[in-house]
Amino acid sequence: MTEEFNESMINDIKEGDKVTGEVQQIEDKHVVVHVNGGKFNGIIPISQLSTHHIDNADEVVKVGDEIGAYVTKIEIDEENESGSYILSKRQLEEEKSYEFLQEKLDNNETIEAKVTEVVKGGLVVDVGQRGFIPASLISTDFIEDFSDYEGKVLELKVEELDPSNNRVILSRKAVEAEENAKKKEELLKSIKAGDVIEGKVARLTNFGAFIDLGGVDGLVHVSELSHEHVKSPEEVVTIGETVKVKVRSVEQDSERISLSIKETLPSPFESIQEKYNEGDIVDGKVMRLASFGAFIEIDKGLQGLVHISEISHKHIGTPNEVLEPGQDVKVKILGINPEEERISLSIKAAQPEEETNEASEETTQSYTQAAEDENENNPTLGDVFGDKLKDLNL
Template structure:
């Protein structure tokens, strides 16, 4: 074919023309394609295959693939082509629409780089580390190859800049869940939840997109000094809804109310006549309250403290003292135990002076016999 004829053929394929090419040969850093009707083949440099960095051309295309391409250069009886530019041009139009409507995009994480993630949306999309999750992520290595959802938060076509956020998707989903939970839960509901964080005054529990507070007083039937003594972050717990304030979006929860109470089966745990070790918790004018098991206190009435009469309980007892008590009455309905200390001690013997009689006079001596000598010195007047 003459040079003149070649020039004529070339006029049909100019720089900037869009063409379709069939992958004929793949080398490490370039791909050869045949172009229907063209006088010679085209070459796609590896840098023009994808908007992302790739190590080998075979990572992007396979022999036989039909590609949309644009001619970027004509040299040495070869067309230099770009797939990247065609993909980007098509992508920007679609991405602009998605950006305006706030549409959620699903894409695979192609690479993990310093500062965030890279995805391929026809153009290179970047997800800054702060926009990956709504919590701190120490390492992103496990994210490579993961399919995730994103929203476009910033785009500048002229600067080839596309910023994506997965965090925005997560936050929107959580807000929707929160609205649903707030509308559907009611006091008395029992739910499963996860402890999100611990504070000095209680624990915040996630019950499906919204956090509720379990106050320290609602953690256990027993007294709790530290919240971390009872629950840990990440722990799965059962909770009961105490109250729901939809205006302030506050939910009060209880773990204690889902647990067996200390007074459950009290008749079996502390039957009438049983003896228990206990601790004096409070002294009042009419007796002493003694804890016989966690969360269960009973009253030792003042009349049941000692056999002898006492005016006040603190004549015999003091707070914190360990004592043994006997159950004399059980009232589960009113959560009352009547206890006795004195029934565990024998009554002290009382002196009965009627048992004793005056001694008989066996010596034969009279009073005069005893003091007679002293009377000799006195004379009657």
């Protein structure tokens, strides 16, 4: 009888089989299930009820629920000809979860999952089992504090699956990267040269500032930050600051956008004629030298050119013979062209006329005196041989 009983049990339901049943009873540490088609009831330990940690069985099931599970063990009491199936609802849930996640991974599709816990290395999410988002895969942006993510439902992509090690790695960063790529493509198509838009200063370099326009960065060269001379972008803008910029050019193929902050600001040339006139003599500073002349700043954002012919009364080969950057000079305004934002200046003409004449007189006197000195120091043949020549009968 015992052998027949054991054989009937073995041939009925085996370990590893998937079964269904109705929850009949909930205890502190397990749940009793009537197994459909089985000889015995099933027992699901609380640790095998869910892929997540639970303290009480009634958190996930209630009496009357129809559930599925795997048979992990069969316990038979030969003496009483009774037994029970030890079941795992958790194992079945994990299998379904892996099948679902593998499909999403194969098709490069996204899923939604709720953040259940924030840990030091990233975020724990519920994907039918425990999923993990490492800190490096949370966002395309640097995030220092993850606490704001707790309880949020995130759109994610499956990064890695390893059922043998119960490893499920997910990525929010991959979703954001795709979103940013779409925004970038749309933005590059929508903006054009001449547009004035707002952006946020993303990062600074020694040659300019990169502005985030909402999915794509544009560059404001240091020369386009201000009407005034700027040595370093930090003098004008700060990271995170919202600024208004004008689009100078858009290169679709290379995805380069050239921007200007300067062109959104009032030009000092708009009001130059309220303060300066042709013929005025003003103070200036040498900003830079070129082979053809010197650029002089006479006010903030106002630079003019002193042509090499207007630098000095005497002939010079290059401006750096008499000038150097940073030098203070007086200049005369020869012409102002507000439309082309040009100022023509002269250092030579800024010298008072009497100083020029005095300089000429001093030069003449010095040459005359030099000639006289030379004559005194160099006697003629007559002076040397005069008396001797008288005695000669020529």
